[in-house]
Amino acid sequence: MNIVACVKQVPDTEAQIKVKPDGSGIEEGGIKWVMNPYDEFGVEEALRLKEKNGGEVTIVCVGPARAMETIRTALAMGADKGIHISDPAFDGADAYTTASALAAAIKGIPHDIVFCGQRAIDDDSAQVGAVLAELLEIPQVTVVTKLEFAGNSVKVIRPIEGAQLLIECPFPCVVTAQKGLNEPRYASLPGIMKAKKKPVDVKDAGALGVSTDRKARVVRFVPPPARAAGKIICADDTPEGKAAELAKLLREEAKVI
């Protein structure tokens, strides 16, 4: 089976995000960069499919030079090879541009199933998997929490508001991974050593023959709206008094209950 897993390097969930004074982006100093947590679920599922059914896992990543570290992490987990799409022109790329680059790279290799994270926790756009599927002209199932290989297709669970769907999707297809799909492994020390020797093909936009034009652009980054300082409820300093005061405020002042 030919399996592709797309990964992105993002700031760690604990990272404080500071907007540059001119609003042109975020301050990258001091940020710890990690593999997007949802992509980790995709890589793990790719490895499990390979271990059960045989085949090869290729990691594809759009990102600057530092993103090589994330590709190596996936290789250390057990993936076989990587494609690193690295070009300064992709900085701040939107979903369409990113998916176009991924599609160009993936079209050149055999692919039965392509994993992506359901969203990246930096721009939170949650689009790349679906755009990629459209550009590859293959079906998609997004936000998947369970996957079962069924010969030439997969059967997956997709939670939606108030229900869960069991969906069958034939190969080739794109699957986007949600938390719950699996518990990603840590790279072993021998895995890390081996990863250093695994092949990673580095390509720029020219080599892929894709445009780097963005359709959507962040014209300005702004800090989140500040919330006015809240009220600490003291009342008569008993739990009962505080509880009564809180209920009254929510009813009469906030009018939310």
Next chain:
Amino acid sequence: MAKGVWIVAEQRDGALRKISFELASTARKLADQLGEEVCAVLCGSGIEGIAGQLGKYGVDKVFVADNPALEPYTTDAHAMAVAKVVKENDPAILLLGASTQGKDLSGRLVGKFATGLATDCTDVKIADGKLLAIRPMYAGKCFGEIAISSFPQMATLRPNVFAAVENPKAGAVVKFDPALDAGQLKTKVLEIQKDTSGKVDLTEANIVVSGGRGMKGPEGYAILEELAAVLGATVGASRAAVDAGWRPQTDQVGQTGKIVSPNLYIACGISGAIQHLAGMSSSKFIVAINKDAEAPIFTKADYGVVDDLFKVVPEFAKECKKLLA
């Protein structure tokens, strides 16, 4: 030239979903500024009768594809239908819900139209005749103002954030043939397992009662369930509580869980790690109940109670019961 503000309305089991009215009202506002029309696309089976309801919320025309292959929702069928009618009419702006369905469909349409999309917006406006979309990024740790240079300019709107306001317009129904190519319908919904608990999904709840590490164990959540029952709320959890196995993963609120924006968010025994705050900061009112006065959650809370939650929550539930009786 691209013209008009369009929405993709959502229905399930023959009923329009709330997000559809939020989309309609928001589109109406934008269209009035542009002096253009609001049109909706509605896909499903046996749904022609409900299309007119969108008129009440400001929709001029509803393009309806009524076809058994459009029920239940599949990406393939809906993308084909929506893309066809949108391409034929060339709108300037296309809005969808940032619901599970809207997010699944919108990416596909971005690929078909080779355009740009702002996901999960909390505000949209018109600036210099173009869409300007405001959305949280890094799970709300910062916001981005997004401009789109291609048509249609697409955005998905975060559920529960935009008001649904009645503003009656014609809501004229225009049927269209979705021209589905059966060979291209690849995915199949084999089974729909409905949640029979009657619980409103976290992302759609008006009130969320959430518990964290301070709940001390799975049994601690009983008092939150009781409070939720009184308030008609949905119970959520922090990552710490989910990782400890106290609550199912579907209950997690935060950067790697669900992003919620209820009218009222009650955080109990949650310290307010940045990754949690990221998932609930767009709530309209936030209450924090925590015995640690230094907990970062208090910097976000409109009302804070510094005390033992196991004493405060049951009393609070009693008080609410009295008020709501």
